[in-house]
Amino acid sequence: MTSSLECDVLVVGGGAGALTGALTAATLGLDVILAEKTEYLGGTAAYAGAGLWLPLNSVSAAAFADTREKVDAYIAATTDGTGFADLREAYLDAAPEMVDFLLQDPSVEFHWRAFPDYYPDAPGYMPSGRAIFPKPLPDWAIGNDLVRLIRPELPLIRGGHDTGNKLRGGRALLGRLIQACVRAGVRIELEAPLRELDTRPGEVVGACLGGRDGDMNVRVRTGVLLAAGGFDHDIDMRKREGHPVEAGWQMGAPGSTGEVLAEARRIGADADLLHEAWWTPAFDTPLGPSFRVHQRGHPGSIVVDQDGRRFCNESLPYDRIGRAFRTGVLNGTLTLPAWFIVDQPTSTATVSTVNRRVLRCLRSGSPVVSPTAETPSTSSLPHSAFPPRIWGRR
Numbered sequence: 001m002t003s004s005l006e007c008d009v010l011v012v013g014g015g016a017g018a019l020t021g022a023l024t025a026a027t028l029g030l031d032v033i034l035a036e037k038t039e040y041l042g043g044t045a046a047y048a049g050a051g052l053w054l055p056l057n058s059v060s061a062a063a064f065a066d067t068r069e070k071v072d073a074y075i076a077a078t079t080d081g082t083g084f085a086d087l088r089e090a091y092l093d094a095a096p097e098m099v100d101f102l103l104q105d106p107s108v109e110f111h112w113r114a115f116p117d118y119y120p121d122a123p124g125y126m127p128s129g130r131a132i133f134p135k136p137l138p139d140w141a142i143g144n145d146l147v148r149l150i151r152p153e154l155p156l157i158r159g160g161h162d163t164g165n166k167l168r169g170g171r172a173l174l175g176r177l178i179q180a181c182v183r184a185g186v187r188i189e190l191e192a193p194l195r196e197l198d199t200r201p202g203e204v205v206g207a208c209l210g211g212r213d214g215d216m217n218v219r220v221r222t223g224v225l226l227a228a229g230g231f232d233h234d235i236d237m238r239k240r241e242g243h244p245v246e247a248g249w250q251m252g253a254p255g256s257t258g259e260v261l262a263e264a265r266r267i268g269a270d271a272d273l274l275h276e277a278w279w280t281p282a283f284d285t286p287l288g289p290s291f292r293v294h295q296r297g298h299p300g301s302i303v304v305d306q307d308g309r310r311f312c313n314e315s316l317p318y319d320r321i322g323r324a325f326r327t328g329v330l331n332g333t334l335t336l337p338a339w340f341i342v343d344q345p346t347s348t349a350t351v352s353t354v355n356r357r358v359l360r361c362l363r364s365g366s367p368v369v370s371p372t373a374e375t376p377s378t379s380s381l382p383h384s385a386f387p388p389r390i391w392g393r394r
């Protein structure tokens with residue numbers, strides 16, 4: 001049976017981007033429906049550490065001094081400078097405003113903690129870091145009914161955390177935004193995938209959503225916001241966009257299948273930077289790719305390709321190592337998977353308990369799969385992960 005709904009704004013997706021958009025529209029007094037495809041809110045957002053690089057915001061201003069000139073210099077040095085100056089300016093204008101807007105809601109709290117910028121040699125580098133984080137949120141403060149809506153953590157071995165009865169990182173951000181949205185009157189529909197946008201010449205006037213009890217036709221009075229994540233789980237689309245990855249290499253949440261992007265393009269939307277991703281190496285575990293930030297750069301460890309050659313500085317920021325993987329694969333000089341080789345003293349002294357678990361698990365003969373993942377995201381800052389294989393030596 002098909003039902004009919006009506007609203008001012010339809011938000012498609014249930015991650016941090018969608019919830020922020022829904023909250024903004026609802027705070028402006030608009031009648032908002034948020035439609036999420038899966039049974040949970042939070043796609044890849046639920047896996048994130050949620051370090052939010054939003055320079056010059058009021059939370060970080062209380063912790064350290066910064067200037068627009070320094071931020072501009074840092075961005076210029078760390079991006080390839082291919083245009084988008086207007087978008088960059090808009091981002092830098094809007095980021096502090098957005099933080100202040102969110103902080104008006106009693107559910108939303110951020111704090112700054114030291115997490116250095118990634119490129120120490122770049123002009124404008126901030127050693128203390130510019131990221132702010134959502135404050136952890138005890139389960140009881142949000143209530144079981146809302147906690148159950150949030151996508152579960154990644155398993156520990158894949159980079160998740162043992163967070164006890166607290167929401168942390170991306171899940172804390174989601175919990176806070178969900179509370180704020182519920183209070184602002186956003187109607188949340190789970191298991192309601194966007195199937196098709198309904199258009200008249202020059203405008204989107206509605207959408208067809210799937211639903212547990214049948215399809216829903218939604219007529220929108222003001223607009224539709226598409227915030228449905230990336231396309232890391234659509235391997236064909238990734239290959240078309242120049243991502244040298246195979247199935248099973250995804251770090252992002254399962255809902256990132258790209259059909260909303262395809263639907264937007266079908267009705268004439270333009271898209272750019274789809275060949276880009278936030279590339280990162282990941283360890284390859286029997287449970288899937290494992291995102292580890294700090295373990296590569298220790299003395300006593302190297303990463304080598306199938307021919308035993310080192311092909312990058314293991315201490316580079318993860319994004320740059322991931323790019324070295326990608327470039328090597330695309331130009332045919334690198335065959336994956338790579339191997340992470342670590343000697344016993346290093347393994348004992350510096351490799352964390354979780355990584356030792358990964359090492360043990362691989363030593364004991366569990367199958368090791370091939371290179372890993374990537375998470376193109378809505379905001380054109382996708383992630384990617386290739387796994388150095390791990391080998392521990394006694």
Ligand SMILES: Cc1cc2nc3c(=O)[nH]c(=O)nc-3n(C[C@H](O)[C@H](O)[C@H](O)COP(=O)(O)OP(=O)(O)OC[C@H]3O[C@@H](n4cnc5c(N)ncnc54)[C@H](O)[C@@H]3O)c2cc1C
Pocket residue numbers: 012013014015016017018035036037038040041042043044045046047048049050051052053159170192193194195227228229230251252253254255256257258259260291375377378379381383
């Ligand atoms: C391990 C890890 C750590 C990370 N750490 C950080 C960090 O510290 N800082 C940072 O900035 N970023 C980090 N990221 C990246 C960050 O998580 C993502 O960029 C961000 O969460 C993307 O948010 P989103 O709202 O665009 O998409 P998502 O959170 O992926 O949400 C998209 C939602 O849309 C839904 N959807 C898809 N198709 C449809 C459809 N047809 N209809 C309806 N809904 C649909 C999906 O199911 C999903 O719930 C990390 C990523 C990973 C994997």
